Amino acid sequence: MTALKTKNSKLKTRAVPPRRVAPKRSEGGWRKDVERILITDEQIARRIKTLAREIEKDFRGRETVVVSLLNGTVIFLADLIRHLNVPLRLDFIGVSSYGAGTESGELIFTKELRLDVRGRDVLLVDDILDTGKTMARVMARLKLLKPRRIKTCVLLDKPARRLEKITADYAGFSIPDLFVVGYGLDYAERYRNLPFVGVLRPHIYKEVSGHAKK
């Protein structure tokens, strides 16, 4: 028994309930929709450290503007920049393929860059390079702002799906053409909070669109 002071009484005693065993993480949330884990959180964490070292070598001594594409990149970005030992400022561009489908469709810009990147070194960060349409459009837009240089960094690269002639300067993992979610990547805005990159069960996205993008 533990004595607890409550608001309305001087002193009351109350039995502290026995500690419940934490439910297995797989019992709740969206994990059941994942067929298998493609890249574990440990693998991601390790790779981010080596990516950060690669980036540091190229950006050493230069004030960098990290430009991150909303929304999928937020988890990767947060982990990456904590390992980047370079002076940096951070800004975001909001861009999204239209609708909740699985194909890269029309791109809409939902937030413009606020920081001035003229003459600056820019590190453009995204979660996945798929068809390359997003990155190509954003690069074209950024170049108009006359940065000194732009380097691109993605967590995942899916070369089999590329439609644009574009490669990432830094890529965490090259993956096959599988529908992946988690660690920021969504399907219909879901699954972003899964700590790993997993393959979504096909029946989930087939119910909606019949085709996989990510």
Ligand code: PRP
């Ligand atoms: C996803 C992802 C990339 C883009 C890659 O964004 O975050 O930005 O698609 O696809 P692409 O190479 O075929 O253009 P999405 O539009 O789904 O928005 P999100 O970041 O909010 O998930």
